[in-house]
Amino acid sequence: MLGNIPVVVINSAAAARDIFGSNAQVLSSRPELYTFHKVLSDTAGTTIGTSPYSDSLKRRRKGAASALNRPSVATYVPHLEVETRDFIKELYTFGDAGRTPVDPMPMIQRLSLSLALTLNWGTRLKSQKDDLFAEITHVEEEISKFRSTTGNLQDYIPILRLNPINGHSAKAREMRNRRDRYLTDLNNGLDERIANGTYQPCIQANVILDNKETKLTKDELTSISLTMLSGGLDTVTTQVAWFVALISQHPEIQDKAVREIRKYYAKEQPMCDENDDQKCAYIVALVKESLRYYTVLRLALPRASVKDLPYNHSVIPKGTMVFLNAWACNMDDAVWSDPEVFRPERWLEQPEAPLFTYGVGYRMCAGSLLANRELYLVYMRLLNSFHVRKYDDVDCHPVTGNADPTSLVALPPRFRSYFVPHDNESLQKALDVAA
Structure with a gap:
């Protein structure tokens, strides 16, 4: 129980496939939590991932799906090219070509945020010094805390909401108002570019221009943009940071990956080809293994059972919060003989094995194709x-x-590493051409 709310946690791959795979309709909704849904999200609305089931949710999922399918993702490759190249350039510049240790987190945050802005609104974030960088990263980090399962006691103990000095709710309202301001500016800017024909291909424009079929309201469009913004910042940033931490401590992982990349690209081609759709199987496996081993959203966002759910001679009652323990499922020794070991080769041996990082069933992440393409290009260019x-x-x-x-x-913990070019002349030349 969390307060007076019954909770079930699914901890094995078999149970996850059985419960979520066979009960899509019963577990299609999300619980409404006081802090996030009633205080924080009462103006700009919720993301697709946090919304309870409704006709509006179905429309938003349809709109997002059309903007995140494989053909649409292919149109975003020029954005991936620019942002990943700038990521490498910042590591090179701030790290003084490998001579100065540097904390990669600000570079990773700028990469994730600029990609989110570019992919969703067609507008770039060129520098960490941009005021929008500091504002969005701070606000979205604070908002993430209001989505914490264990960090908001007033969600489960209603009397805490009556506290006359409830600083928790006050801070949630402040973050809501600050987020509303930059969302309004970003949406208005895109509307102007669409009106005068200067917009770049992006998710929000695709959804807006396809709106005759989906018939989304302004609030629903905002919900989709919020989904792209918060999803990329929370998960991609953390995933890349863990991966960089790992390879900084384990050069043998880097060496194997570089040998595999060199089957396709010489060290004189540090940027690789942005149109490479995951042809290096080992790096595809490396991405999957980092997603498995560093399951960044360990306890996936909860579902809400909309009616009683029979399971193994028991009944999960209507109104129960049901959590997928994605971490436990990814570490299930019934699937893997050595789950505690970081070993990319497992995905070459068992390519059809389940991966629970993006969730499972009806409410799994709609942006998984885009995330995989992005991580692949980041890893390829970083390692090469x-x-x-x-x-x-x-x-x-x-x-x-x-x-x-x-x-x-x-x-992950904050840390510094040296980013030493494999071929300084070739890397400098590639970055100068882009400039």
């Missing part, structure tokens, strides 16, 4: 451009290294 050499000792174990166990996402 640099040897990531250790400066700080980092605990890169997914459990003991978790910087904040109460956070919605599992955060």
Whole structure:
């Protein structure tokens, strides 16, 4: 029980496939939580992932699906090219071509945020010094805390909401108002570019221009944009940060990956080809293994059972919060003989094995194709451009290294590394051409 709310946690791959796979309709909704749904999201609305089931949700999912299918993702490749190239350039510049240890987190955050802005609104974030960078990263980090399962006691103990000095709700309202301001500016800017024909291909424009069929309201369009913004910032940033921490401590993982990349690209081609649709099987496996081993959303967003659900001679009652323990399912020893080991080769041996990082069933992440394409290009360019050499000792174990166990996402510790070019002349030339 969380307060007076019954809770069920699904901890095995077999149970997850059985319960979520066979009961899509019963588990199609989300619970409404006081802090996030009633205080934080009462103006701009909720993301697709956090919305209870409704006709509006069906329309939004349909709109997002059309903007995130494989043909649409292919149209976003020029954006991926620009942002991943700038990511490499920042690591090179701030790290003084491998001579100065640098904290990669600000570069990873700028990469994720600029990609989210570019992919969704067609507008770039060119620098960490941009005021919008500091505002959005701060507000979205705070909002993530209001989605925490364990960090908002007033969600489960209603009397806490009556506290006359309820700072928790006051802070939620402040973040809501600040988010409303930058969302309005971003949406208005895109509307102007669409009106005068200067917009770039992007998710929000695709959805708006396809709106004759989907018939989305303005609030529903905002919900889709919120989904793209918060999803990319929370998950992609954390995933890449864990991966960089890991390879900084384990050069043998880098060396194997670089040998595989060199089957397709020479060290004189540090940027690789942005149109490479995951042809290097080992890097595809490396992406999957990092998604499995560092399951950033360990306890996936809860479902709400809309009616009684029979299971194994028991009944999960209507109104129960049902959590997918994605971490436990990814570490299930009934699926893997060595789940505690980081071993990309497992995905070459068992390519059809389940991966629970994006969820399972009806409410799984709609942006998984885009995320996989993005991570593949980031890993390819990072590994083919640099040897990531250790400066700080980092605990890169997914459990003991978790910087904040109460956070919605599992955060790695902050650290510094050297980013040493494999071929300084070729990398400098590639980055100069882009400039």
